[in-house]
Amino acid sequence: MLKVKAKVPGYGEFIWPTVVAFRELGGSADKQQLLDKIAELMGLSEDVMTELHHNGPASEVAYRVAWVQTWLKHAGILENPKRGVWVLTLIGRAVSKEEAESVAPNKKRVATKGKDASQAEAEITPPLVIPVDEAEWQTDVLDTIKNMNPAAFERLAKRLLLELGFSKVTVTGGSGDGGIDAVGTVTVNSVLTFKVVVQCKRYRDTVGAGDLRNFRGAMQGRTDKALFITTGSFTRGAIDEATRDGVPEIDLISGEDLTGILKELKLGVKTEMVEKVSVVKEFFADI
Template sequence: MNIPKYHEMLIPAVKVIADLGGSGTIQEIAEGVIKLLELPEEVTSHPHNPEKSSQTEVEYRLAWARTYLKKYGLIDNSERGVWAFTDKYQRGMKLDPEEIVQAVRGQGKNSKKKAMDDAPEALPDDMGWRETLHQTVLSLDPSAFERLTKRILREVGFVQVEVTGQSGDGGIDGKGIVKIQEVLSYHVVFQCKRYKGSVGSSAIRDFRGAMVGRADKGLFITTGTFTRDAAKEAIRDGASPIDLIDGDDLVDMLKKLRLGVNVRMVEEVEVDNQWFEKI
């Protein structure tokens, strides 16, 4: 399968971030690169390692591209998962993928080692904890996963959350109410799929059919991924919109909500010599 290598995504990622105005989320960057490189569905939906991660191979290699660009000093990421250019980036600057790879690996351009062809030696900066957390969620038994889903939904503002999960319920696993500033409320039905593969458009259509007349909105949660066709079907014109949460979104939510995740902040102390000079 002709999947672009991580170093072949370096320049496209920079171009996409520039087109986005200098910053973008992981999803926005991925969608932009996929569109720029005109990657077909069979390439973008190919899983990286379904036993350990919900990421596709394209997303995994893009994570490496972001890591190399970060270590090179061109981009950085915020706690909210937004990647943006640093001061080092200049519009119109000429970038060489080989130079970026060699610089990050601490090798000269005359190195005999073919760094461009080598796979990275370790996980990208933002991948290690993701794979561990994703594997932990996948290992939960069904009842524990249901309890986790209810906890997440309550933490983000749902009330009256119930897990139904009864056979013949058209794929609806539960329901709840979202209240907005104690003024507006929306009835939401959701489906949770503890899954290692990709959810296709047919599953989205079936879920939409089951929710007709029963809720204002639908929410589809999976530990796997959604195909591009599934993402398009979820927001198809003229149909009830369905919000999607894939495995990556799920681990991000757990981190943000600090559910089963401990985040340790490192304090950096810097002496301001100019301050002392003004005394």
């Protein structure tokens, strides 16, 4: 049976909830905190929150919120001091709903506090165009991984864990071991060592709370440290289960996270910089 797509709010509908979310979270938040707060403020269902953008890896909500954050940054309402960090500015703390929502493409910018009308007029957002899908390469990476043969996928999993700083990595192979696909050791400050059990799943859809409960059952009696890696995404229930009080926490790496890690480690992902050539006219004038 075909899955019916959930109705995701339009881009513009996320603008004010994003500002309010930052305010309620103390002016800064990580990605998951922000999405959780927006879902709470807008009353978004699990189906809406897990609806993938095209074939993933990001959810449609996360994709739209990311564009909203970019619009708010251009308006001086948010700032992005370093990768993964977003902060509400002084303007953002005082901005009104009307001022914030005017950052949407095709809307005339309303002057925000700290900017005069002439500045706002000069900053009118250009007409909306369909954005280049920045997740295209991520989807390509995940599709490639999903189509690898089992032996190659095992080698990739081991290489990834070694690159992440694990040692003594053992991959259990096709037999599995009660849901455990790999075991490794992590050393902290050259003193403390922890045994970590890992599950790597090539899912096309979401990982639910039941998957996390089964994995936790498999790790009991072996170690208190566990990592679940998937090429898919995690439901809200799965995230809650991973951090539930009274039981060992399970760290999660979603498909979107995985592509970012592979990019950073330069494992199968190459970043090319386009050369830009310009003429330094002052040089010729001073000859």
